[in-house]
Amino acid sequence: MKSFEYAAPKTLKEAAGLLGDKWGETEVLAGGTDLVTLLKQHLTEPRRLVSLRNISELKGIEAEKNGLRIGAMTALGELVEDRHVKEHFPCLITAAKGVGSPQLMSVGTVGGDLCQRPRCWYFRNGFGLFAKHEGASLVRGGENRYHAIFGNDGEALFVSPSSLGPSLVALDAVITVTGAKGKTRKIAADKFFQTPRTETDRETALKPDEILTNIFIPTKGLRNATYEVRHRQGLDWPYVTATVAFQIRTGTVSDARVVLGHVAPVPWPSSSAGKALNSAKVDAATAVKCGEAATQGAKPLSQNSYKIQLVRTAVKRAVLAAAT
Numbered sequence: 001m002k003s004f005e006y007a008a009p010k011t012l013k014e015a016a017g018l019l020g021d022k023w024g025e026t027e028v029l030a031g032g033t034d035l036v037t038l039l040k041q042h043l044t045e046p047r048r049l050v051s052l053r054n055i056s057e058l059k060g061i062e063a064e065k066n067g068l069r070i071g072a073m074t075a076l077g078e079l080v081e082d083r084h085v086k087e088h089f090p091c092l093i094t095a096a097k098g099v100g101s102p103q104l105m106s107v108g109t110v111g112g113d114l115c116q117r118p119r120c121w122y123f124r125n126g127f128g129l130f131a132k133h134e135g136a137s138l139v140r141g142g143e144n145r146y147h148a149i150f151g152n153d154g155e156a157l158f159v160s161p162s163s164l165g166p167s168l169v170a171l172d173a174v175i176t177v178t179g180a181k182g183k184t185r186k187i188a189a190d191k192f193f194q195t196p197r198t199e200t201d202r203e204t205a206l207k208p209d210e211i212l213t214n215i216f217i218p219t220k221g222l223r224n225a226t227y228e229v230r231h232r233q234g235l236d237w238p239y240v241t242a243t244v245a246f247q248i249r250t251g252t253v254s255d256a257r258v259v260l261g262h263v264a265p266v267p268w269p270s271s272s273a274g275k276a277l278n279s280a281k282v283d284a285a286t287a288v289k290c291g292e293a294a295t296q297g298a299k300p301l302s303q304n305s306y307k308i309q310l311v312r313t314a315v316k317r318a319v320l321a322a323a324t
C-alpha cells in the first residue's frame with residue numbers, strides 16, 4: 001500500500017474542502033470495506049484519504065412527513081433494524097441483509113454500498129474498467145459468467161455491485177451530494193448510477209470533490225419486495241436480483257416498476273416488466289408473465305445465458321412476495 005495523508009474532519013464542510021478536483025487525488029473513506037481492498041491492490045493510490053467517521057450529520061435515519069431520510073454513514077446493520085424501514089421498505093431489508101456477515105453489516109455503510117467499485121475480476125486484477133489487453137476485450141472472449149446481459153453493447157461489461165441500488169431506483173429515491181463551499185445537488189437514484197464511457201470515468205454521477213450525504217425515500221404506499229438468487233449460504237454477491245414496487249387499487253396493479261440488479265453496469269429498470277404488471281391482478285400467471293417480460297432485450301455473453309432464467313425466477317418471486 002502506498003503511503004498517503006489521512007484526514008479525519010468533524011464537519012461536512014471541512015471534509016468537502018479536503019477533496020481534490022480529479023479522481024484518484026483523494027479518496028473518501030466510509031466503512032472501508034471496499035476502499036481498503038482497492039488500496040491494498042494498488043487500484044487507487046491517493047495522496048489523501050478523507051475519513052467521514054467523525055461527521056455526525058451523515059449518520060442516522062430520520063422519518064419525515066413524506067418519507068425517510070437515511071444518512072450516508074448509516075451502517076447497514078442499523079438500516080435493517082430500523083422500524084420505519086421495516087414498515088415501508090421491506091425490499092431494502094432483504095437487499096441489505098444479503099450483504100452477509102455481521103462484520104460487514106456493522107462496518108459497511110449505506111453510502112459506501114452505492115459508491116463501491118465494480119467487482120469484475122479483470123478490473124480487480126488491474127486490467128481497467130473495460131478489461132482490455134492489447135486493445136481486445138478480455139471479457140467477451142474470456143471468463144464472463146458473472147458479467148452483464150443488459151446494457152452491454154459498449155465496452156463496459158461489469159455489473160453494478162450495489163445491493164441497495166435497485167431498491168432505491170424502484171422506490172424513486174433521491175440522493176443528495178455536497179461539494180466544495182457547501183453546494184448541494186439532488187440526484188434521482190436512476191440518474192445517480194451511470195455507465196462509464198472512458199477508463200477514467202466513475203460509475204456514479206458523483207464528482208471528485210463531492211460527498212454523498214443522504215438518501216431520501218418517499219413513502220408512497222408502494223408494496224415492494226426484493227428477491228435474490230445467490231450461492232447457497234454463500235458470502236458473495238448475487239447472480240441476479242429483482243426489486244418490484246407497485247400499488248394495488250381495486251384489485252389491480254398500478255404504478256409498477258421492476259428493477260434488476262447484477263445484470264448490467266447500472267441497476268436495470270425493465271419497462272417491459274412494469275407494463276406486464278400494470279392493470280393486472282397479481283397471481284402466479286401474472287408473475288410468470290412479468291418475469292418473462294423482464295428478459296426482453298437481454299444479450300448474454302458466451303458464458304452467462306443462465307442469467308436469463310434467473311431473471312425470470314427472481315422477478316416472479318419478487319412480484320408474489322410484494323403482493324403478500
